[in-house]
Amino acid sequence: MGGRRVVAAAVLTRFRDLRLFTPPGVFAPRSDAGVLLDAALPRLRGDVLDLCSGSGVLALAAAPHAASVLAVDMSRMAAGTIRVNSLLNRRRVEVRRGDLFAAVGSRRFDVILTNPPYVPTPPGAEPPSAPRRGRAARADATSSTASAPTPMPTCAPAARC
Numbered sequence: 001m002g003g004r005r006v007v008a009a010a011v012l013t014r015f016r017d018l019r020l021f022t023p024p025g026v027f028a029p030r031s032d033a034g035v036l037l038d039a040a041l042p043r044l045r046g047d048v049l050d051l052c053s054g055s056g057v058l059a060l061a062a063a064p065h066a067a068s069v070l071a072v073d074m075s076r077m078a079a080g081t082i083r084v085n086s087l088l089n090r091r092r093v094e095v096r097r098g099d100l101f102a103a104v105g106s107r108r109f110d111v112i113l114t115n116p117p118y119v120p121t122p123p124g125a126e127p128p129s130a131p132r133r134g135r136a137a138r139a140d141a142t143s144s145t146a147s148a149p150t151p152m153p154t155c156a157p158a159a160r161c
């Protein structure tokens with residue numbers, strides 16, 4: 001009984017005015033999402049794309065300031081989680097599962113947000129690999145690598161890259 005309460009507390013978090021369901025394997029937002037959001041808020045307008053959306057935190061925070069928001073994540077679990085969080089917060093966000101812009105087709109956007117997986121890598125070095133399955137495949141580490149059409153940036157969120 002007590003154990004159940006612990007599990008529930010571990011997957012339901014708050015981020016500003018959002019309540020976010022973050023099951024194991026889906027990245028729970030950290031302070032960097034807030035930094036990015038604060039930088040983006042004055043610029044939000046029109047059609048917004050949130051790439052590497054995770055729990056959907058940025059997409060959901062952007063929704064009241066945008067005409068439309070599309071959230072993309074390659075993780076099936078994340079895509080489902082964004083749908084749940086959209087309902088939980090009563091904010092309209094379209095969700096697609098896929099690899100970066102491959103999931104977007106020919107659509108164009110006024111603003112693109114992304115807080116991608118980032119792991120500092122020395123210039124010229126191969127990006128670190130990460131497990132793709134199981135609990136060890138934490139969302140932050142999983143990224144497009146060899147099979148991806150577009151390389152992931154290895155830079156900090158909100159940086160110019």
Ligand SMILES: C[S@@+](CC[C@H](N)C(=O)[O-])C[C@H]1O[C@@H](n2cnc3c(N)ncnc32)[C@H](O)[C@@H]1O
Pocket residue numbers: 027028029030032033051052053054055056057058072073074075078098099100114115116117118139140142143144148
């Ligand atoms: C660091 S988390 C950020 C989540 C969220 N934007 C935030 O700020 O809390 C990175 C997310 O990128 C997703 N991801 C990794 N590689 C991707 C790719 N090639 N295409 C789409 N999403 C990807 C992961 O599944 C994970 O949810």
